[in-house]
Amino acid sequence: MLIIFIELLVVLLALYLGSKYGSLALGAIAGLGLAILVFDHGLKPGTPPTDVIYIIVAAVTCAGVLQASGGMDWMIQIVERILRKHPQHITFLAPLSTFFLTVACGTGHVMYTLMPIVTDVAIKKGIRPERPLAVASVASMLAIVCSPISAAVVAFSTISGLNGFSISIPQIVAVTIPACLCGIIAASSWSYNRGLDLNKDPEFLEKIKDPVQYAFVYGNTATTLDKQIDKKSKWAVYIFLAAIVLIVILAFAQDILPAFDTVKAIEGASAVALPTGKTVSPSDLASAGIVMAGVTEKVPATIHMYLVIQIILISAAALMIIICGTKPKAAVAGNVWQSGMVAVIAIYGIAWLANTFFGAHMAEVEELLDDMVDNYPWAIALVFFIFSVLINSQAAVVVALLPVAYKLGIPGWILLGALPCVYGYFFIPNYPSDIATVNIDRTGTTKIGKYVLNHSFMVPGLISVAISTVVAYIISSIFF
Structure with a gap:
């Protein structure tokens, strides 16, 4: 048992160091932990999650080409017009906007262009920017479990099918979308009156006494409305959305697949x-x-659905390049493609490390967690959440822990209900989306507190994930 504990410490230390250094280090340091377990402790290497990795590569390539085509700019413009038309409802509209953008694109990193606009709309209306920004950042990442082309959703469907719980991608998002919308609306309602209005906040009023700070806050305007959107950019959006619709249709009607x-x-x-x-x-x-x-x-x-998704997304990327004249080099240089490739490396290392450890000690893990599985199977949601805090990747949590959960005998419908809990990396505010949101808020109301954990995203994150999980659990229990 001491050896198992030491090997578990190796896994946790690798995850901690990877999270500390961030970016590619998450997967690379997990690989170092894997090397220690294999060469020093003699564990049999597990199997890297290649199917999930291929799906991420296909999705990121497609989304990256869409971004390079200017299609995402057009989507952001449409959202901006809605936000500026109804600025008084920015605390609800901003998170709903980032939520649906992520659902459509399969990545939460599309929020970066929208967040300065949310800040600008809030300031011009006199609304404390922290209110919409914190929830919008949380919503953009929570929505990953609601996207039919996200790696987390596809991995859940694939792994579940291999473990006797046959569930399609449309069935998954039919549970997660309404559940997560309930969570986001609850968090937005809590945020509606959080903090002081800008004209009553002594800290902010003191800040803008400085003419330089006043000009910085009120003298800037962030907008995409002045961008000219080419027809070819719009065609790229049509191709992208058609690919998503086709994936959903084929997932419903798999009988027509070859x-x-x-x-x-x-x-x-x-x-x-x-x-x-x-x-x-x-x-x-x-x-x-x-x-x-x-x-x-x-x-x-x-043909397996995960192969269908890859074929359709790669084909859509090709059509955008050929028909819309999108430059492949521009796609590779974009933040969507680059952040997606970082996720590939993270999942590659983390899932391989976890698969190796649990594969070697599954009997001991089953014995240790036997009472929990029998009496409190829903507690797997807490395990998902804690693991996500450590590794900053929903897909990696699904790939690493879902096979273990099935081997422990936890029913598939409970795991589906717990799916929103694979988003827990708001807890420690070191993820790029949260850091970027803090930096984007010109007023300084969105912040990381003195004690780190007392940051702007904590309460909206906890409310969103908790409510989403409860609702998903109820829906899943009714239908599955």
Whole structure:
């Protein structure tokens, strides 16, 4: 047991150091932890989550090309017109805007262009910018579990299917979208009157006594409305949205997907003895595509949905490049593509590390958590949340912990209800979206407190995740 505890410390230390250094370090240092477990402790390496990684690459490529085409600018313009038309409702409209942008694009990093506009609208209306900004930042990341093309959602569907809980992507988002909207509206309601209005805040009033600060706060205007949007940029948006709609349709109607012959092990077939004296299991023969009478057989199998998603998204990216004249180099240089590639490395290292540790000690973990699973299966939501605080990636939490949760015997409908809890990285305000939001607020009302944890995102984050999880749990219990 001491050895297991030491190996767990290696995992946690790798996650802590990766989170401390951030960016690519999250995956790279997880790889260092993996090296220690394999070469020093002799654990058998787990399997890296290649299927999920490929989906992220496809989604990020498609979203990155959309950004490079100018299509995201057009989407932001549409949102800005709504916000400026109804500035009095900015505390509700801003988080709803970032939420639906993330749902559409599959990444929360589309919020960066919108946040200066939210700040500008709030200042001109005399509303404390902290109110809409903090909830909008939380909403943009919580929405990842609601996007049909996000890695977290696709990974949940794929892993669940492999563990006996067959659930499609539309079924997942049919639970998470209404649940997370309830959470965001609750957080927005709490934020509506948080803090003092700008004209009553002594700290802010003291700040703008300085002419330089006054000019900084009131002399700037952030807008995208002065940008000329090319027709080709609009076509890129149409192509992108058509790809998402097609994915949803095919997820609902998988019967129309093409089927191909595949090799499957015959149930009850015994292992095959080789001339060398070794034996080969039917499943190994099937994996190698070898058909052997009485052991394996050819059967038609529908193409997996995770492959369909990859094909459609990559094709959409290609169409945007060919039809809309989008420059591939511009896509690679954009923050959407770059942040997505960082997520790929993080998931690659973290999930591989977790898979190796839990794969080696699954029996001990099952014994340790047996009472919790039997009596408090919903407590897996707390495990998801804590793990997310450490690793700053919802997809990585799903890929690393969901197979473990299924092996522990936790029902799929409970895990679906707990899905909003894979977003917990607002708790320690070191994620780029939160840091950027603090820097974007010219008034200084959105802040990280003296004691770090008393920051602007804490209460909106806790309310959003808690309410979303409760509602998702109720919806999932009713329908699944």
